[in-house]
Amino acid sequence: MxxxxxxxxxxxxxxxxxxxxxxxxxxxxxxxxxxxxxxxxxxxxxxxxxxxxxxxxxxxxxxxxxxxxxxxxxxxxxxxxxxxxxxxxxxxxxxxxxxxxxxxxxxxxxxxxxxxxxxxxxxxxxxxxxxxxxxxSGHALPDAEVLDVPRDLTANGDIERTPLRPRRYALDYYESLEGMRVRLDDAPVVGPTTQYNEVWLTSRPRENRTARGGVLYWGYRADNTGRIKVESLIPFSQHPFPQANVRDTLAGETSGPLDYDEFGGYVIQATAIGELQPGGLRPEVTRRQRDGELAVGTYNVENLSPTDPASKFQRLAQGVVDHLASPDILSLEEIQDDNGATDDQVVTAGQTLRRFVDAVVAAGGPRYEWRQIDPVDGADGGQPGGNIRVAFLFDPSRVSFVDRPGGDATTPVEVVDGHLSVSPGRIDPGSEAWADSRKPLAGEFTFRGRTVFVVANHFNSKGGDEPLYGRHQPPTRSSETQRLAQAKEVREFVKELPRRANTVVLGGLNDFQFSQALDELSPPLLDLINLLPRDERYSYIYEGNSQTLDHVLVGGRIAGLDYDVVHVNAEFANQASDHDPQVVRLSLAE
Known part of the structure; x- marks a missing residue:
């Protein structure tokens, strides 16, 4: 009601x-x-x-x-x-x-x-x-229940009317404590403090921990049931909310009544919050590519537009230069048009990209050139009015872009005699697979005389999926249907490229390495996230789960590669973006 x-x-x-x-x-x-x-x-x-x-x-x-x-x-x-x-x-x-x-x-x-x-x-x-x-008045409060959450999430089906079995199932356990005082002691932070003053802790400190202190979502049944959100009932004037990063600890007691929030998860409405104990986590720095290596990266810059403050451009640019080591080619996701979320007929993004390129130069990086295609107004989803799209940056001192005119918002790119008919070009933009979603951008590059095809992507989001802690178990992931169709479109395009063509497909695929969408792409391509140790396979944190939404996939005559997810954002309260960038350094065969 x-x-x-x-x-x-x-x-x-x-x-x-x-x-x-x-x-x-x-x-x-x-x-x-x-x-x-x-x-x-x-x-x-x-x-x-x-x-x-x-x-x-x-x-x-x-x-x-x-x-x-x-x-x-x-x-x-x-x-x-x-x-x-x-x-x-x-x-x-x-x-x-x-x-x-x-x-x-x-x-x-x-x-x-x-x-x-x-x-x-x-x-x-x-x-x-x-x-x-x-x-x-003046009564002592009932003792807070120390959270001891079962590992198994719940039984399948609509769980509303099933008798609670709190010693067996995590969701039953949480429900059996609804409204009661609960507590965590010396709780590890597994999801950083957000702009809404909320932080994610875990009551199961040994469960699926990442190499840097989070908890890894590595499969549909790896629910990490110890995750719990904490908000505060204490006035911030009395106790400012802790600005916590992953690997930090809230030392001592964090307690309050257990609630269920509007986003579909359990939350401690804290009346006591532990003291922030820093864990010392620092943003990562990757190495620079060698002369014979082609470095290709991807970075979701989270609705970047000229209306953003200079500080956001500066931080993103520093991330590219100081942490990502200035890749030769960089796919950017969530580039907005030249007036951001203002909902009018503007679709160009030259001002957005120019400000970003200038910021990279100011940070000590190369003067990148860019290629992109303006979308049809309002046709590609995302923040209303923002007209987000993917774009290529490339360092002209290291690589060349093969320009072939004719690519626009509605013209599909094709493979003709082993080359792209238009470059840059969009993959089948009229397909229903791309309705209200970003269209992939294909570009043809040359590096040391070798042709390299790069496809930048930003598949549709997970919006509309049921929550992990909802009443239906397992939750319905309705958004997967469109991403699967999108993956099939990209796969069919890649199959049209010359046999063993050097190919990089990358960007925000918005799905997991174990999903159907990624299965559709690999093979023919290799999803590089699977080459990392399991506890390093993540680029994003959602509800305290470290997970992979951003991918780099490669195919072709690759003599060697070195791949890195560069953790600079997702684990930190002070973020330039909510995604971590990635880079692969490729040695191409003769």
Missing amino acids: RREGLVLVGATALALCAPPAAHAVADDLRIHDIQGTTRLSPYDGQQVSEVRGIVTAVRAFGSARGFWIQDPTPDSSSATSEGLLVFTGSVSPTVAVGDQVSVAGTVDEYYPDGPPDTAVHQSTTELVRATWTVES
């Missing part, structure tokens, strides 16, 4: 809206009675009264205010939670931590993503349209 607003009168809350249809009021219920032994309350939609508990936390800001209560005398069932959220809308509740309260209201299963019949998130059991009485 949808939440509704409240007003406060004295120490009680009254509904702004009309009361629901008359129901018998269930009184003298305990919190565990309301929570029940599944995800759905047996009293959903019913009015209850005299529900007693100790106030453990108050959210007195934002539009979703309220307070959590917990019964200090639990029952004997591990499946029933002893905590409950009392929702008060946009009005701050008149209670304090440590109050014992008696609450009346309507039990509601709140879905953050819509009505129950279409929601894919789990629900939160709460009391709405509530009134309460403070019976006494």
